[in-house]
Amino acid sequence: MSDHPLDNAIWHALTGEQARFALGTGKARRFHTDIGPLAGMADRSAESLADLAALIRAYGTLALLQPGDPLPARAGDMGILVEKQAECVQMAYTGGALPPATPDPDIAVLGPEHYPEMMDLALLTEPGPFAARTADLGRFWGIFDGGRLAAMAGQRTRPSGHTEVSAVCTHPQARGRGLARRLMRVVLRQILEEGRVPFLHAYADNEAAIGLYQRLGFTERARVLVTVCSAAP
Known part of the structure; x- marks a missing residue:
């Protein structure tokens, strides 16, 4: 290899x-x-x-x-x-620098106290492999709606010089509001500020997700x- x-x-x-x-x-x-x-x-x-x-x-x-x-x-x-x-599809970020961050009071850092809710959302939406302590691998952020975790995104694997964006998912009742896009920008900015290259994986038939990632600055790198x-x- x-x-x-x-x-x-x-x-x-x-x-x-x-x-x-x-x-x-x-x-x-x-x-x-x-x-x-x-x-x-x-x-x-x-x-x-x-x-x-x-x-x-x-x-x-x-x-x-x-x-x-x-x-x-x-x-x-x-x-x-x-x-x-x-x-x-394996995609790498090629979009360059992000615009300056603007405060988004709806976005919260997720910690161990949120792990059960994160697991429930992952089981419901199936963004990819996710287990009880997946979020130990990197920082995760979420948006709550009515006290319920409505969307999340975070970091998973860290091969040399790179950080994977993972578990990007939105509750079915909260879709169509741009929550994943807002969270992705936070995750990307964190990775880029560390001097690392963001990358991610999406199922090849998930055209909606691939389209979102392309609009955010990702390009296809390989098929896996x-x-x-x-x-x-």
């Missing part, structure tokens, strides 16, 4: 800045189960697949997010069952596969 951190973003995050959240010590790593199911491999060698199979046996179902072709057939021989896979793997019976 390429040495560019975004060409194998999960692996670079789990073996770099976010190694403290990693399970595994070989050529496959995954986040702690209460952080989320995302995993990465150093390459597609037999050794990496064997280490991935060991992670699955030890900790259960996981999700790879990698470029290239589906897992080789020999993965099945090692006890890896591919439950499902889908194509995602999200592959959910469990232990073969």
Whole structure:
């Protein structure tokens, strides 16, 4: 695989800045189960697949997010069952500097006390892998409406020099009001102020989300596969 951190973003995050959240010590790593199911491999060698199979046996179902072709057939021989896979678009921010920030009193920083509400919103809207402590990976912001968390967005993986924008979601009853756009600008500004490059992933068939990200300054960088793997019976 390429040495560019975004060409194998999960692996670079789990073996770099976010190694403290990693399970595994070989050529496959995954986040702690209460952080989320995302995993990465150093390459597609037999050794990496064997280490991935060991992670699955030890900790259960996981999700790879990698470029290239589906897992080789020999993965099945090692006890890896591919439950499902889908194509995602990886997008990187190329929009340049953002305009100066203006106060938005509706936007709040989310903390551990909000984790149950964040989990409920993620389960309802399915923005991608999200677990009880996903928000430990970076800062998250939200907008409340009538005391209910109506929308959120935040940061997830941190491969070298980059920060992933993640869990961008809005309650169905609050859509069409531009809440995600407002939150995204806050997240982007935070990442850019740290001197890092924002990037994100969206399902390839989610045209509405991709359109929003393009208008905010993201461009498609690559296509990647999200592959959910469990232990073969």
